[in-house]
């Protein structure tokens with residue numbers, strides 16, 4: 001997601017500590033305290049402007065959500081949505097998906113979403129793809145045994161790559177959709193990119209995959 005640098009983004013994030021967790025390393029192992037309840041925690045890595053995470057939080061009040069992005073300006077737009085929706089079960093984090101073990105204890109996260117991750121089509125950039133094996137190792141550590149990843153994209157190349165990468169890692173593909181919007185999948189919550197690309201007539205791919213027993 002490319003956005004222009006937003007003036008005041010940093011202050012905007014800093015002024016809203018009830019939603020933006022500014023020192024996430026201090027929350028490691030105590031996220032339930034941060035939320036003030038014992039609900040399951042689901043995260044989206046690369047949450048963009050936050051349509052999905054706020055939509056999910058509104059729909060599922062019994063689950064806590066954390067939206068994670070590395071771009072300050074992008075996260076500040078997500079914060080606008082979070083402020084508007086005013087929900088108790090959502091937090092935002094400005095961190096890199098490769099460093100999640102600094103912020104979450106083993107098994108602390110119940111489910112991990114990836115939506116419309118940057119495709120990095122060049123082979124020399126493979127390691128940056130959010131479904132590359134080093135990212136999978138990170139996700140596996142913070143998820144419970146047999147934890148799940150749910151992934152959506154319009155990008156056929158990234159989807160093909162991810163199917164191979166996940167299965168080479170030993171993950172089980174529980175379900176695969178080659179055209180999500182034409183399927184009978186119910187309750188889909190759209191992301192910004194999903195809306196944009198499906199409006200252009202592109203199909204949306206989806207998968208649910210599960211890590212092996214530890």
Ligand code: SAH
Pocket residue numbers: 001045046047048049052068069070071074095096097098115116117118191192193194
């Ligand atoms: N999920 C949103 C945004 C997709 S764009 C949607 O579907 O509309 C991909 C997002 O991932 C961008 O906002 C980008 O900043 C973020 N991103 C890319 N690499 C990341 C990483 N290593 N860690 C966290 N976020 C990342």
